[in-house]
Amino acid sequence: MPKQPTVWDIIARLAQEAEQQGQPSPVLDHVAPAVPLTARQAHTVMQTHRACERWQCARKAAAWDVLVAVGKVVPRPRNGAM
Ligand SMILES: [Zn+2]
Numbered sequence: 001m002p003k004q005p006t007v008w009d010i011i012a013r014l015a016q017e018a019e020q021q022g023q024p025s026p027v028l029d030h031v032a033p034a035v036p037l038t039a040r041q042a043h044t045v046m047q048t049h050r051a052c053e054r055w056q057c058a059r060k061a062a063a064w065d066v067l068v069a070v071g072k073v074v075p076r077p078r079n080g081a082m
Contacts, residue, residue: 008047016051032058042066 014027028048037045045063052060067073
């Protein structure tokens with residue numbers, strides 16, 4: 001039995017399908033948050049905006065910054081940085 005997709009899987013898929021058509025996701029808000037995100041909110045944003053590129057999506061970029069600041073995410077070194 002295939003595992004049931006979670007609501008986050010569905011939202012991410014909708015986002016991905018929209019982006020493949022060159023459109024922002026209809027189910028997500030991609031503008032920068034008006035108030036700073038909590039770590040929990042940031043984690044959710046990273047999941048729902050999985051299809052977004054950080055340099056294109058201000059909300060994902062803001063979430064990323066929060067997770068880096070609290071140590072939940074370690075930025076991958078750039079190619080050749082090792
Ligand atoms: Zn986004």
